[in-house]
Amino acid sequence: MIRGIALAGLLCVLGPTAGLGQTAAVQGTVVDSATATPLSLVRVEILRGAVRSVTTTDEHGRFRLSGIPTGIASLRITRIGYRPAGQSRVALAVAGGIEDGRAALRAQLTAQFLVTPAARRGAGLYGGLGVAVTGRRGSPGGGYLALLVGLEAAPGRRAGGWYAELGLAGGARIAAGWRGRWFPGWWRG
DSSP: OOEEEEEEEEEEEEOTTOOTTOEEEEEEEEEETTTOOBOSSOEEEEEETTEEEEEEOOTTSEEEEEEEESSOOEEEEEOTTEEESOEEEEEEEEEEEEETTEEEEEEEEEEEEESSTTOSSSEEEEEEEEEEEEEETTEEEEEEEEEEEEEEEOTTSSSOEEEEEEEESSSEEEEEEEEOOOOOTTOOO
């Protein structure tokens, strides 16, 4: 079974005059996203420019890295048998309906972020941002920025499941239904 991994706490400690050329210390705790149990031997890596700092968590899931140049940095936490607690996907939704007595079509492409992608049971929260287009024969179409938040059944399962979402794209939209899923061959569990 592949489980999720999460960063439970993160603290960045800067000196009193942190600025150009200054460094920071980063510390935190890594836990299993389903059980909140601290995880040992997790690889923690921070990349800031050409500086790469790496450590592993102790038996209590804690880590500390120092000498990190101040500014925006990338943080990666990995452990065999776990995947990150948050994961992104691209979703394409196509729907048909009737508008003013004529057939209409809507297509929406969103980049979505799943909060609990490895969950095999229960509901999983997700959010997304993208574009939507609408059209019908004899009328000009419309294009909209799409923003959505939703819940879906067990996002880590291979089979499809229910979903419910609230979206904004040219107006408010509430949708619910059944979603099919396809996972690439490397998905195991």
